[in-house]
Amino acid sequence: MTMTDTDALRRQWLAEEAAAFQGWDFSHLTGRMTEEPLPWDYRAVIGQSLRPEHQMLDMATGGGEFLLSLGHPHENTCVTEAYPPNIALCGERLTPLGITVRPAADGGVIPYGGAEFDIVLNRHGAFNAREVFRVLKPGGVFITQQVGGQDDADLSKLLIPDFTPPFAHHTLAFSQALLQDAGFTVTQSGECFSDKRFADVGAAVYYAKIIEWGFPGFSVERCFDALLELQKTFERQGHVKSRQHRFVLAAKKTG
16 A cells, blocks of 8 residues: 555545534445344334324434334424434424424433323433333333444444443343333343444444444544554455444333
């Protein structure tokens, strides 16, 4: 790899690092990041319980991208979001549709009344099991797909010296116990580790900059030597691989 090649890669990676990201929209990586299919379909799991007349809450909705794809009646839909730019985006995108938007700290108090919802959804956000139990009606359902504590740990260790997964305890067993302790009956669960592939190192740079809790302190300049090593791996195998950790839980308020 020549100095000219190295300079060109630095420019490319810095451009990826600076690329804009809004809501929870990864369209910049379309065709450049692929994930091995999970053994469950989160949308289908939701479909087993969700009815048009249900009052629904989507926690940590991001920019509402997945929520809107469900096509649930807007007047029966509420959301929470913690990240200030996404709260503003939800106000612009969701509020005019008649969807109720309220800010809430991840994993904290849910700013809605008790026994208000038939179903609560949470896709990749933190949650307080007792708060979810509180806002559900008797017989209500909580469905969540979570990013496990070992997600991308192999890639993080390549890029970040002395990396230790900050949420290693976050597993199916841990979250299931929290739900059961809060009074839920778990009706469905699953956990898996599967491949994630990036079509170029720049795609991994863009991803690592966004997922800052999984790549603490990451920047192109700080991690440049490690990125060059990753580039060599890419040139040998034609992709950059990471391992994703996911689990799913559905639970019913029976108490």
